[in-house]
Amino acid sequence: MQRPFVHPAVDDVSLESILYALADPVRLEIIKRIAGGTCAMNCSTAAPADLPKSTQSHHFQVLREAGLIRSERRGTEVVSVLRCTELEKRFPGVIGSILKASDKTKKKI
Template sequence: MTTATNPRVLEHPAREEIRLEAVLHALSDPVRLRIVRCMARGDGDAFSCSYFALPVTKSTSTHHFRVLRESGVVRQVYQGTAKLNMLRRDDLDALFPGLLHSILTAAEAQADRLGDA
C-alpha cells in the first residue's frame, strides 16, 4: 500500500496488491454491494459518501466505504470537504476478468427477484 503523508490523502492498494478474497469479502455485505451497484450505474462518475441513502449510521457508512477502499473496490479522494468515491472497474476487470460484471448481474437479478431494488 502506498503511504499517505498527508492526512487528506487516503491509502489505496496498488492494482497488483488487490486480492480476490478481499474483493469478495467487501462485496459480500449487502450495504457495500448496494453502494457498488449504484456506483456501477454511474459509468465512471464520482460520488460523495452523502449521495448514498444507506440504512445505517454515518459511522457505519464510513466503515463500509473504508472496507471498499482498502479492498481495492473503490478509490476515494477528497474534493474540498467531500470525500468522492469512484469504482475501480478498470483495475478489477484487469485482475479478475468478468468478476465484477458477474457479481453485479447476479445482484441485479436477485434484487429484481426479491423486489429489493
C-alpha cells in the same frame, strides 16, 4: 487528525478481500450505485439513506482498502469511483458478473 486514504496497488488486490467487501449487503448496494452512476459519487449519496455515518465511513474504508473503489476528498465531501478497468484486468469477469447477478436478487416486496 484525518488520515490520508490508502489505495492498494492493483496487483496487491486480493480476490478474497474483494469478495469479502462485496459480501455485505450494504457494501454491495453502495458498489451498485457507484457503478451505475456516470460520475464520481459522494458517500452519502452512494450509501443507503438511513445508514449511521460511522457505519457508512467504515464500509467505505473496507471498499477502499479492498481495492474496489478509489476515493478523493473534494472540498467537504469524499467522492469515489469504481476501479473497474484495473479490476477487470486483474480478475476478468468477476466484478462484471457479480454486478449483473446482483440485479437478480431484487427486493420482492
